[in-house]
Amino acid sequence: MTxxxxxxxxxxxxxxxxxxxxxxxxxxxxxxxEYERLxxxxxxxxxxxxxxxxxxxxxxxxxxxxxxxxxxLNSIGIENPGLAGYLSEKVPLLRQLPCAxxxxxxxxxxxxxxxxxxxxxxxxxxxxxxxxISCPNVGPHGLRYSTDAGMARDVMTAIRPLTSLPLIxxxxxxxxRIGEIAAACAEYGADAISVVNxxxxxxxxxxxxxxxxxxxxxxxxxxxxxxxxxxxxxxxAQAVDIPIVGMGGIAKPVDAIEFLLVxxxxxxxxxxMFADPxxxxxxxxxxxxxxxxxxADSVDSILGAMEVPAGRAPIRAGLxxxxxxxxxxxxxxxx
Amino acid sequence: xxxxxxxxxxNRELAKGNFLLTLxxxxxxxxxxxxxxxxxxLSPEGDPLLRRxxxxxxxxxxxxxxxxxxxxxxxxxxxxxxxxxxKGRELDLIGPLGxxxxxxxxxxxxxxxxxxxxxxLLFLSRRLAEKKRRRVFxxxxxxxxxxxxxxxxxxxxxxxxxxxxxxxxxxSVLDLLEREWNEHGHTPQTAEIxxxxxxxxxxxxSDFARARGARCEASLEGPMACAVGxxxxxxxxxxxxxDGERYPAMCVEGPVYDATAVDWERxx
Numbered sequence: 160m161t162x163x164x165x166x167x168x169x170x171x172x173x174x175x176x177x178x179x180x181x182x183x184x185x186x187x188x189x190x191x192x193e194y195e196r197l198x199x200x201x202x203x204x205x206x207x208x209x210x211x212x213x214x215x216x217x218x219x220x221x222x223x224x225x226x227x228x229x230x231x232l233n234s235i236g237i238e239n240p241g242l243a244g245y246l247s248e249k250v251p252l253l254r255q256l257p258c259a260x261x262x263x264x265x266x267x268x269x270x271x272x273x274x275x276x277x278x279x280x281x282x283x284x285x286x287x288x289x290x291x292i293s294c295p296n297v298g299p300h301g302l303r304y305s306t307d308a309g310m311a312r313d314v315m316t317a318i319r320p321l322t323s324l325p326l327i328x329x330x331x332x333x334x335x336r337i338g339e340i341a342a343a344c345a346e347y348g349a350d351a352i353s354v355v356n357x358x359x360x361x362x363x364x365x366x367x368x369x370x371x372x373x374x375x376x377x378x379x380x381x382x383x384x385x386x387x388x389x390x391x392x393x394x395x396a397q398a399v400d401i402p403i404v405g406m407g408g409i410a411k412p413v414d415a416i417e418f419l420l421v422x423x424x425x426x427x428x429x430x431x432m433f434a435d436p437x438x439x440x441x442x443x444x445x446x447x448x449x450x451x452x453x454x455a456d457s458v459d460s461i462l463g464a465m466e467v468p469a470g471r472a473p474i475r476a477g478l479x480x481x482x483x484x485x486x487x488x489x490x491x492x493x494x
Numbered sequence: 495x496x497x498x499x500x501x502x503x504x505n506r507e508l509a510k511g512n513f514l515l516t517l518x519x520x521x522x523x524x525x526x527x528x529x530x531x532x533x534x535x536l537s538p539e540g541d542p543l544l545r546r547x548x549x550x551x552x553x554x555x556x557x558x559x560x561x562x563x564x565x566x567x568x569x570x571x572x573x574x575x576x577x578x579x580x581k582g583r584e585l586d587l588i589g590p591l592g593x594x595x596x597x598x599x600x601x602x603x604x605x606x607x608x609x610x611x612x613x614x615l616l617f618l619s620r621r622l623a624e625k626k627r628r629r630v631f632x633x634x635x636x637x638x639x640x641x642x643x644x645x646x647x648x649x650x651x652x653x654x655x656x657x658x659x660x661x662x663x664x665x666s667v668l669d670l671l672e673r674e675w676n677e678h679g680h681t682p683q684t685a686e687i688x689x690x691x692x693x694x695x696x697x698x699x700s701d702f703a704r705a706r707g708a709r710c711e712a713s714l715e716g717p718m719a720c721a722v723g724x725x726x727x728x729x730x731x732x733x734x735x736x737d738g739e740r741y742p743a744m745c746v747e748g749p750v751y752d753a754t755a756v757d758w759e760r761x762x
Contacts, residue, residue, distance in 0.1 A: 189724035197497050197588065197722070209724075217739045222762050224719050224727035226544050231719065238726040238741065381543050410540050433719045434535050434545050436497060436588075 166450045167457040168443070170204075170424050172402050173325030173350030175287045177204035177259055177425060180458060181415060181442045184406050184427035185210055185263040185289060185329075186235065192252045197436035202443055205259025207427060208249070210291045211279070212264070213271045215241035220373035225362050230383030230408075231430050232360050234374040237265060237297055242278045253284045260284055261327065265291040269317045280322040288324050290314065290349070293331035293356035295378045305331045305356075308343035319348030327404060329353040332384075332391045338398030345399040352395050353404035353427065355388045380430040382408045389421055396422025396463060410438070412445020419446075422463035495591055495722070496522045502583045503561055505576075509639045511568045512610065513577055514551070517585065519560045526553050528618035529594030529713055529750040532562065533721040535586040536575045545588070546572045547718045549690070549749065551613040551643065552620060562589075565613040565642055591721050592749050594618075595711055601686050602628040606671050606699055608691020609635045609642075614713045614750075615690055616646045623649050630674060634667025634691075667691075668698050675706070682708045689713070689753065697758035704754040712753035714744055716762065721745040731760035 168179035185207040188194040200206065218238030225232050240248055245262075253260045262285040266272035272290070279285050292304035292314055304310045305328070315328065328344035330337060332355035341352045357378025362371040370376075388407020396403045405423030409415050410431035418426045428439045435441075450458060500523070504516040526532075533545040551563040568577050579585070595618050597603050603622055605615045612633060622629045629650040635641045638660035644652070653670050654662025663670055671687070674680070689699045690713035703710030719727040722745065729741030730748055732755050742748065 186725060187720070193720070193722050193724035196495055209726075218726055218729060218741055220760060221729045221731060221741075222717060223729060224717050224725070226542060226717070229541065229543060231543060233719070233725075233727060235726050238729075382540060430543070430719075431540065433725065434540070434543060 163451060164456055166447050166455070167459075168446060170402075170458060170462070172287060172327065172404065172425060174323075175259060175325045179204045179443050179446070180419065180423075180425035181439050181446070182207060182259075182261070182404065182425055182427045183432065183439055184429035185291065187429050187432055190249045190252050191256045191260075194436060199440060200256055200258045202440040203258055204425060205261055205286065206256065207261040207263050207289050208253070209239055210237050210263040210265045210294065211239055211242055211245040211249075211275065212237055213242050213266060213274055215239065215244055216297075222371060222373055225371045225377075227360070227362055227379065228383060230360075230379050230381035232362055232372060232377040232379050233357070234372045234377035236374070237294060242275055246278065246282055250282045250284050259286045261287045261289050263289040263291050263329070265294055265297070266314075269313055272314050272318050273321060276318040276321045280324055285324055287327055287350075288322065289327045289329050289353060290318065291329050291356070293329050295331065295333065295357060295359050295376070305329075305340055306334050308339050311340050312343045312347045315344050315347035315349055325350040327351040327353050329356055330391075330395070331356045332387060332407070333359050336394075337391050338394045341395040341399045345401045349401060351402040351404055351424070352399060353406065354395050355384070355391045355407045358384055358387060380408070382410045382431065384408045385410075385414060389417060392418055392423050393421040393465075409442070412442045412449070415442040416446060416449050416461070419458070419461050420463070420465040422465070424462055495589060496524070497586065497588045498523050500562075500585050500587045502579050502581050502585065504581060505579055507577075508565075508642050512640070512642060513566050513568070514642070515564045515566060515576070515579075517562050517564070517587065519562055519587070521560065523560060523562075523587075524590065526550055526562065526590030527594035528621050529614050529711075530590040530592050531721075531749060532564070532587050532589030533591060533718070534576070536572050538586070542572045542575070544717075544719055545721065546576075547591075547721055547745070547749075549614045549713060549715075550590070550617055552617045552646075565610050567610055588721065592745055593747060595688050595713075595750050597622065597627065597688065598686060598709075599627070602630065602680065602684060604671065604674060604680070604685055604687045605629060605631045606667055606687060606689040606691075607631070607633045608667060608689075608695040609640055611689075611691030611695075611713070612641075612643055613690070615688060616643050618688060619647055619650070632667050632670040632674060634670065634695075666695075666698075668695065668702065671699065671702060675702075680708075682706060686710065687753075693758060693761055696753060700753035700756060700758065710753040711750050712756065714749045714751055714756070714761070716744055718745050731757040733757050
């Protein structure tokens with residue numbers, strides 16, 4: 160039996176080279192240390208840290224999580240030690256991680272975003288910064304920055320000159336036309352777009368007639384949102400030429416492959432990992448198997464490889480027919 | 495803490511909808527402390543999506559076989575699925591997790607159990623018996639057939655209470671605690687309280703302890719996602735001023751926590 164040919168899984172997000180496209184999403188494994196006995200980080204591309212804010216946040220009142228059909232609603236409220244706590248407590252932990260470290264930040268205004276980007280850039284351990292402009296669980300600024308293309312532009316414009324690290328703008332799916340927000344981020348300095356953050360949702364206890372979450376509304380994640388997330392990732396991939404990091408409901412390796420097929424360069428695994436800490440590694444193995452079965456020697460060959468047959472096109476009310484970025488690429492446009 | 499495969503040795507219905515589950519665990523599962531819990535994956539198919547945390551009733555090691563025991567009630571999808579698990583079925587478990595009880599060596603341990611909350615206290619009681627510590631077990635339930643595991647209480651004094659008076663004192667286990675404290679002349683210097691049960695009961699017991707300046711540890715219950723301190727999904731609300739503005743995670747700073755510091759009004 161001949162040994163299996165090696166398969167090149169490496170992908171690039173701006174200047175960040177990842178050994179494979181499987182990442183763990185923000186808010187899932189803290190800063191890596193918490194899961195050290197359960198996840199072998201040497202097998203995956205990297206992790207995205209719990210979001211760091213300028214000041215420490217205690218988080219939201221309980222209950223913060225509730226399981227719903229094929230999903231989980233959360234209202235954590237970005238509990239984190241703040242930038243100073245990140246620098247003193249978390250940076251030493253991150254330094255030891257055997258995978259890429261993408262640090263997630265969220266500011267309450269443009270100045271806070273700037274201070275956070277400066278601080279994380281200066282900490283020396285970040286391989287990239289995920290700019291969280293999309294958490295549904297903090298207020299009052301909450302979702303403003305990624306529901307408004309103008310505000311997304313303001314944040315990106317303000318932070319782009321402050322770092323040479325790749326900036327990944329994380330978007331909310333709670334908008335009508337996500338492509339427009341993605342395009343604004345790309346135009347004003349984002350190296351990549353990550354989609355999606357959670358969908359705003361709620362759960363009610365019919366017995367007590369009260370909302371289940373402490374903050375009434377929360378963010379829905381898990382397999383329930385996968386088709387929704389896939390559509391948003393695809394829309395972004397149509398709208399911009401920078402890499403897309405896709406996520407939302409990945410629960411098995413084929414889910415990750417689907418995100419790559421619709422045009423993502425990497426994916427983030429999230430909620431399903433709580434039940435199955437081995438899921439990210441299984442996604443890497445599943446990707447290798449898929450590529451081998453297809454006779455491919457590189458993951459590049461499947462990025463954006465979904466083909467929409469002639470005559471099939473999405474119907475979008477209110478949108479004029481136009482040539483998409485994807486089609487212009489294929490027809491020999493800007494590659 | 496480890497992720498291990500365990501096997502159902504026994505899954506017995508003790509009373510309608512209430513089960514005792516015995517799981518064989520491998521050697522990689524380290525010896526748990528009373529009050530610690532395990533995070534069980536109930537289906538590899540992803541439904542339910544999240545694992546479920548279960549407090550341990552005991553840990554047993556005999557002729558090289560290691561086992562843990564769990565009490566559970568059928569309350570939702572997860573526990574309904576668990577009830578259908580036959581002997582021999584394999585389950586994925588993460589544990590042992592969390593912080594257990596921390597009894598002081600020289601004090602009398604007063605164990606106060608409400609219903610199914612008896613589980614971690616039976617574990618604690620056995621551990622105290624091994625160490626020949628002074629202890630008294632107060633156990634309340636709605637009725638006689640819900641006094642699960644009462645035969646597991648060996649040595650030390652045992653007092654029972656039932657809401658319907660079917661056995662023992664007719665009324666709340668809180669009354670038993672008050673009587674015990676007064677009649678035996680316990681003081682905060684000589685005794686401490688360990689409790690588990692419905693949060694309403696724990697609230698009342700913590701009020702009792704705080705009024706007397708007594709140390710009181712309660713084992714808490716709540717939904718958890720990761721159970722290893724990463725997701726911050728299981729906050730323990732604290733009394734104002736108890737520990738600044740902060741929510742300890744029930745999974746890693748609990749589930750056993752200083753009952754007098756908990757803001758029970760805000761704990762679901």
